[in-house]
Amino acid sequence: MEQRTSSPYPRIDRLVMAIVGVVLVLGTVLFMWSDRAHDWRYYQMEFRQMVAGQFGEDKAAILPSGVQQIWVAELSRADRCVTCHQAVSYPGFESAEQPYRTHPKLPLQQHPVEDYGCTSCHGGQGWAIDTAAAHGEVAHWEEPLLSRSLGESYTLAGNKNALMQMNCNTCHRYDRQTPGATAINLAKSLVNEKGCRACHVINGFGGTIGPDLTDVGEKPPEQYEFGRLSGQRTAFAWHVAHFKDPRALSEGTVMPNFNFSTEQAQSLAMLMLSWRRADVPARYVSGTPRVDPRSAEELAAEAALKTGPGGWFVQTGCFVCHSISALGVKSPAQIGPDLSNAVEDVQSRFGVTIDAFLANPTGTMSVVLSRQIILTPEQKQEAVAKLREAFAEYQRQRAAPATGK
Numbered sequence: 506m507e508q509r510t511s512s513p514y515p516r517i518d519r520l521v522m523a524i525v526g527v528v529l530v531l532g533t534v535l536f537m538w539s540d541r542a543h544d545w546r547y548y549q550m551e552f553r554q555m556v557a558g559q560f561g562e563d564k565a566a567i568l569p570s571g572v573q574q575i576w577v578a579e580l581s582r583a584d585r586c587v588t589c590h591q592a593v594s595y596p597g598f599e600s601a602e603q604p605y606r607t608h609p610k611l612p613l614q615q616h617p618v619e620d621y622g623c624t625s626c627h628g629g630q631g632w633a634i635d636t637a638a639a640h641g642e643v644a645h646w647e648e649p650l651l652s653r654s655l656g657e658s659y660t661l662a663g664n665k666n667a668l669m670q671m672n673c674n675t676c677h678r679y680d681r682q683t684p685g686a687t688a689i690n691l692a693k694s695l696v697n698e699k700g701c702r703a704c705h706v707i708n709g710f711g712g713t714i715g716p717d718l719t720d721v722g723e724k725p726p727e728q729y730e731f732g733r734l735s736g737q738r739t740a741f742a743w744h745v746a747h748f749k750d751p752r753a754l755s756e757g758t759v760m761p762n763f764n765f766s767t768e769q770a771q772s773l774a775m776l777m778l779s780w781r782r783a784d785v786p787a788r789y790v791s792g793t794p795r796v797d798p799r800s801a802e803e804l805a806a807e808a809a810l811k812t813g814p815g816g817w818f819v820q821t822g823c824f825v826c827h828s829i830s831a832l833g834v835k836s837p838a839q840i841g842p843d844l845s846n847a848v849e850d851v852q853s854r855f856g857v858t859i860d861a862f863l864a865n866p867t868g869t870m871s872v873v874l875s876r877q878i879i880l881t882p883e884q885k886q887e888a889v890a891k892l893r894e895a896f897a898e899y900q901r902q903r904a905a906p907a908t909g910k
C-alpha cells in the first residue's frame with residue numbers, strides 16, 4: 506500500500522538527521538584536509554625521498570618526523586623552522602631548492618643552532634608551522650623574516666640579503682667590524698670617518714647637538730615624521746631619505762648632507778635600526794669592553810694635538826669639527842671649515858667681524874655654542890685671540906715659501 510513506503514518518523518526529523526549526517530561527514534573530511542594541507546608534511550615527505558635517493562632508505566628511515574623545534578631557554582625562543590628546513594644541518598644538499606638546502610656552514614659553526622635557534626639571526630615567527638606565518642608575511646607581525654625578498658622590496662642597492670645583519674648587530678654592536686656583516690661594517694666605518702659623534706652620543710660618548718643615537722632603533726614608527734617622505738612609510742625608508750638629505754626631512758636641521766650614495770645611506774639606516782636594547786643575556790653579546798672606545802692611535806694623536814700650538818682648539822672641542830691646519834690641527838671629521846683663515850672668511854661670508862660672529866653666531870655654530878660648548882664672554886675673547894693667532898700664522902706661512910720638507 507502507499508502508506509507502507511513512508512517511514513514511521515515525521516518528514517521534518519528525517520531532514521534534520523540527514524543534514525546532521527552530512528555536516529558530520531563534511532566536518533571530518535574538512536578537518537583531515539586542512540591538517541594535510543600543512544605544507545610541512547609535504548616538505549618532510551619530499552625531503553625523505555631526497556635523502557632516500559641520495560643516501561639510501563636506512564638514512565631516510567631515521568629522519569625525525571612531525572613538528573620539530575629548537576628550544577633555546579636563554580633566548581626564550583622556540584623555533585620550529587626546522588620542521589620544514591630539515592636539511593639545515595644535513596650536509597649534501599648545498600644546492601637543493603629551499604626549504605631542502607643545507608645551511609651555509611660558517612654562521613652555524615660560530616653560532617650553534619642549539620644556542621641560537623634560527624630567528625635570532627633571521628627574524629620571523631619561530632613557533633609558526635605554515636610558511637607565510639613563519640616567514641612573518643602576516644599583518645601586525647613586527648619581526649618579519651629579514652630575507653632576500655624583503656631586501657628586494659626595500660630596493661637594497663648592494664647585497665639583497667643584507668637586512669639580516671641588523672639582527673647580527675644587536676649582539677655585535679661593540680665590534681669595530683664583524684666578519685660577514687659587510688653592510689653594517691661599511692656603516693660603522695662611515696660613522697667613524699664622518700665623525701657623527703661630533704654631534705651625537707653613541708654608546709655613552711659624543712656631542713649633544715643631535716639626539717642620542719644609542720637606542721635610536723627603539724623609536725617606534727609612529728614617532729617618525731613621515732609628512733615629507735614619499736614612497737614607503739617605514740622607519741628604514743625614513744632613515745635612508747634623512748641620510749641622503751637631512752634638510753628634506755627635518756627642516757632647518759644642522760645635520761650636514763654628507764652626499765651619501767644609496768648603498769651608504771641604506772647601510773647606515775640598517776645600522777641605526779640595529780641600535781636597540783639587546784634583549785639577550787650578556788654572554789650572547791660579543792666583544793669587550795662594552796663601549797666602542799677610540800683606538801690607541803686615535804687617543805695618542807689627540808693627546809699630542811692637545812699640547813701643540815693649536816692645543817686650545819683641541820681642549821675646547823672645536824677640533825672635533827674644524828681643522829686648523831696653520832697650527833697643525835687636523836680634525837678627524839672636518840664637518841666645519843678650516844679655521845686657519847676664519848678671521849678673514851667670516852668677514853667676507855657674513856659681513857661681520859670674528860668678534861661679532863662669536864658673540865652672535867648663526868647656523869651650526871649657534872647650536873654648537875648654545876648646546877655643546879658653552880663659552881663665557883671672556884672665553885669668547887680668548888677664542889677670538891686664538892683665531893687671530895691662527896690667522897697670523899696662516900698669513901705668515903702663505904708669505905714665506907715653504908722651507909724644509
Ligand code: HEC
Nearest residue numbers: 586589603604623627629630631634635636639652653654
Ligand atoms: C611550512 C614550512 C616552512 C617553515 C615552517 C619555515 N619555512 Fe622558510 N621556507 C620555506 C619554503 C617553502 C621556502 C622557499 C620558498 C620561499 O622563499 O617562500 C623557504 C625559504 C626560506 C628562506 C629564503 C627566503 C628568501 O627570500 O630567500 C629563509 C631565509 C627561510 N625560509 C627561513 C625560515 C625561518 C627562519 C623559519 C622559522 C622562523 C622558516 N623559514 C620557517 C618553508 C618554510
Ligand code: HEC
Nearest residue numbers: 586587590593603608609612616618621622623626653666
Ligand atoms: C648566526 C646567525 C644564523 C643562524 C642562527 C641561522 N642562520 Fe640561516 N643564514 C645565516 C646566514 C649568514 C646565511 C647566508 C645568507 C646569505 O647567503 O647572504 C643564512 C642562510 C640561510 C638560508 C638561505 C637563505 C637564502 O637567502 O638563500 C636559510 C633558508 C636559512 N639560513 C635558514 C636557517 C634556519 C632554518 C636556521 C635555524 C635552524 C638558521 N638559518 C639559523 C645566518 C644564520
Ligand code: HEC
Nearest residue numbers: 615625626672673676683684685686785788789790791792
Ligand atoms: C644572539 C646574539 C648573536 C647574533 C644574533 C649573532 N651573533 Fe655572531 N657571535 C655572537 C657571540 C656571543 C659570538 C662569540 C664572540 C666572542 O667570542 O667574542 C659570536 C661570534 C661570531 C663570529 C666569530 C668571532 C669573530 O668575531 O670573528 C662571527 C664572524 C660572527 N659572530 C658574525 C655574526 C654574523 C654575520 C651574524 C648575523 C648573520 C651574527 N654573528 C649573529 C653572538 C651573536
Ligand code: HEC
Nearest residue numbers: 699700701703704714715716751755758759760761777840
Ligand atoms: C653637525 C651636527 C651633526 C652631525 C655631524 C651629524 N648629525 Fe645626525 N642629527 C643632527 C641633528 C641636529 C639631528 C636632529 C634633527 C634631524 O632629524 O635632522 C640629527 C638627527 C639624526 C638622526 C635621527 C635621530 C632621530 O631620533 O630621529 C640620525 C639617525 C642621525 N642624525 C644620524 C647621524 C649619523 C649616522 C651621522 C654621521 C654620518 C650624523 N647623524 C651626523 C646633527 C648632526
Ligand code: HEC
Nearest residue numbers: 703822823826840841842847850851868869870873878888
Ligand atoms: C659640532 C661641530 C662643530 C664644533 C664642535 C664647532 N664648530 Fe664651528 N662650525 C661648524 C660648522 C658646520 C660651521 C660652518 C657653519 C655654517 O656655514 O653655517 C662652523 C663655522 C665656524 C666658524 C665660521 C668659519 C668660516 O670660515 O666661516 C667659526 C669662526 C667657528 N665655526 C668657530 C668655532 C670654534 C671657535 C669652535 C670651538 C669653540 C667651534 N667652531 C666648534 C661646526 C662646529
